[in-house]
Amino acid sequence: MSTLELLPAVDVRDGQAVRLVHGESGTETSYGSPLEAALAWQRSGAAWLHLVDLDAAFGTGDNRALVREVTEAMDIKVELSGGIRDDASLAAALATGCTRVNLGTAALETPEWVAKVIAEHGDRIAVGLDVRGTTLKGRGWTRDGGDLYETLARLDSEGCARYVVTDIGRDGTLTGPNLELLKNVCAATDKPVVASGGVSSLDDLRALAGLVPLGVEGAIVGKALYAKAFTLEEALQAVASA
Numbered sequence: 477m478s479t480l481e482l483l484p485a486v487d488v489r490d491g492q493a494v495r496l497v498h499g500e501s502g503t504e505t506s507y508g509s510p511l512e513a514a515l516a517w518q519r520s521g522a523a524w525l526h527l528v529d530l531d532a533a534f535g536t537g538d539n540r541a542l543v544r545e546v547t548e549a550m551d552i553k554v555e556l557s558g559g560i561r562d563d564a565s566l567a568a569a570l571a572t573g574c575t576r577v578n579l580g581t582a583a584l585e586t587p588e589w590v591a592k593v594i595a596e597h598g599d600r601i602a603v604g605l606d607v608r609g610t611t612l613k614g615r616g617w618t619r620d621g622g623d624l625y626e627t628l629a630r631l632d633s634e635g636c637a638r639y640v641v642t643d644i645g646r647d648g649t650l651t652g653p654n655l656e657l658l659k660n661v662c663a664a665t666d667k668p669v670v671a672s673g674g675v676s677s678l679d680d681l682r683a684l685a686g687l688v689p690l691g692v693e694g695a696i697v698g699k700a701l702y703a704k705a706f707t708l709e710e711a712l713q714a715v716a717s718a
């Protein structure tokens with residue numbers, strides 16, 4: 477059986493690595509240099525980095541140069557997201573050398589463009605399904621963007637390679653992942669799912685590892701690592717022996 481992939485997160489706001497609660501602007505806790513954070517996760521054995529330009533996601537500017545600097549400094553795979561919504565922002569993101577990008581708002585607001593870039597770039601494109609209940613959210617998670625399962629069916633029919641599923645209600649809260657949501661999404665698609673939101677303990681990671689046979693491929697871990705609930709080395713060990 478495959479091992480659950482772990483993607484430590486570095487979310488960048490105003491040049492700093494931050495964590496938010498429920499993705500709400502203004503709830504930031506700062507953790508210093510994004511490059512230092514990313515290099516620390518790499519040194520600890522991460523195979524992936526989940527790197528988010530929060531200013532681009534919120535529409536409050538961007539950290540494009542810094543995000544490029546971090547991505548170029550990594551020897552590991554990078555999943556890049558935040559504000560990738562048109563040809564120019566996609567070209568800039570892919571040119572960083574990231575392994576894949578994660579599209580959020582664009583999948584809700586410009587579906588024709590997303591279908592086109594899925595066809596052009598295959599598995600370098602993932603779609604982030606950021607939900608409250610079963611309602612998708614875009615534009616920094618401030619605007620409703622339709623029904624989760626209708627959108628998932630549409631993206632599946634267009635050949636989307638992978639989904640990053642975030643329960644906004646759990647994100648940054650250390651309250652545990654939404655296992656029911658993940659099971660329901662896995663039942664609705666044959667494509668791999670990366671879980672995001674709520675991880676608080678090694679037991680949460682073991683529970684997510686138990687969903688690998690259903691289609692959960694990986695888990696994004698943010699607050700729990702920054703709050704030192706466990707180390708990345710411990711997390712990697714826990715999923716390797718799950």
Ligand SMILES: O=C(O)c1ccccc1N[C@@H]1O[C@H](COP(=O)(O)O)[C@@H](O)[C@H]1O
Nearest residue numbers: 499533557558559578579580581604616
């Ligand atoms: O990761 C967050 O905490 C977050 C909070 C609020 C908005 C977005 C967030 N992250 C990721 O950003 C992209 C969406 O960006 P866009 O809509 O494509 O511009 C998505 O991966 C979110 O999970």
